Amino acid sequence: MxxxxxxxxxxxxxxxxxxxxxxxxxxxxxxxxxxxxxxxxxxxxxxxxxxxxxxxxxxxxxxxxxxxxxxxxxxxxxxxxxxxxxxxxxxxxxxxxxxxxxxxxAIKNVDDRGDHIEIDLGWFDEAAGQRLIAVQGSGKVTYKIIER
Incomplete structure (x- = not known):
């Protein structure tokens, strides 16, 4: 856990x-x-x-x-x-x-990077090889996938 x-x-x-x-x-x-x-x-x-x-x-x-x-x-x-x-x-x-x-x-972690915030939304795929990250900065939200 x-x-x-x-x-x-x-x-x-x-x-x-x-x-x-x-x-x-x-x-x-x-x-x-x-x-x-x-x-x-x-x-x-x-x-x-x-x-x-x-x-x-x-x-x-x-x-x-x-x-x-x-x-x-x-x-x-x-x-x-x-x-x-x-x-x-x-x-x-x-x-x-x-x-x-x-x-x-859904939210696994919130990381303040100074100029933006990254929110870890957990595993993107069933194989648990990719994490989905929401990035909030400059008044908008974007998403990125991080490979394990």
């Missing part, structure tokens, strides 16, 4: 969505959705607050709920009904989850 590169470990700690937690007032302020609406959406199971030990504690939400609320509000602002907005957001979230799994499995 390959050991995860150090930069992945560091980025995972920095950008851990589970560590990004917002109280209901903060979420309301960040999204423009009233606290009352958020409680209603939670009652309808459109969003979910974190489990609380003390019922007096303010509702808190993970970052994923921020993304969900932002999406629902976007579609509401564009004329969708609440149920249609929720369905649309759920469809987008499901697609994003599939892309996330794909990217997580």
């Amino acid at each position: 390959e050991k995860e590169p150090v930069q992945y470990q560091l980025l995972r700690q920095i950008f851990s969505a589970e560590r990004m937690v917002f109280r209901i007032g903060e979420l309301s302020s960040m999204t423009g959705v009233s606290s009352r609406q958020l409680r209603y959406w939670e009652q309808k199971d459109y969003i979910e607050s974190m489990q609380r030990g003390d019922e007096q504690a303010a509702r808190s939400y993970h970052f994923r709920e921020y993304a969900r609320v932002t999406g629902i509000k976007y579609f509401l602002d564009n004329g969708y009904t609440l149920s249609a907005a929720v369905k649309k957001v759920n469809d987008y979230i499901n697609m994003a989850n599939l892309v996330h799994v794909f990217v997580k499995q």
Whole structure:
């Protein structure tokens, strides 16, 4: 089993969505959705607050709920009904989850070369003789194949 590169470990700690937690007032302020609406959406199971030990504690939400609320509000602002907005957001979230799994499995290493970044996308051929490398630099992405 390959050991995860150090930069992945560091980025995972920095950008851990589970560590990004917002109280209901903060979420309301960040999204423009009233606290009352958020409680209603939670009652309808459109969003979910974190489990609380003390019922007096303010509702808190993970970052994923921020993304969900932002999406629902976007579609509401564009004329969708609440149920249609929720369905649309759920469809987008499901697609994003599939892309996330794909990217997580596809990226083997990221190497900063100073003027560009090289992303190792793994074996290009079944014989494991060629690696596919994505090169990002100068505002564009190109690909190259490296022979073993």
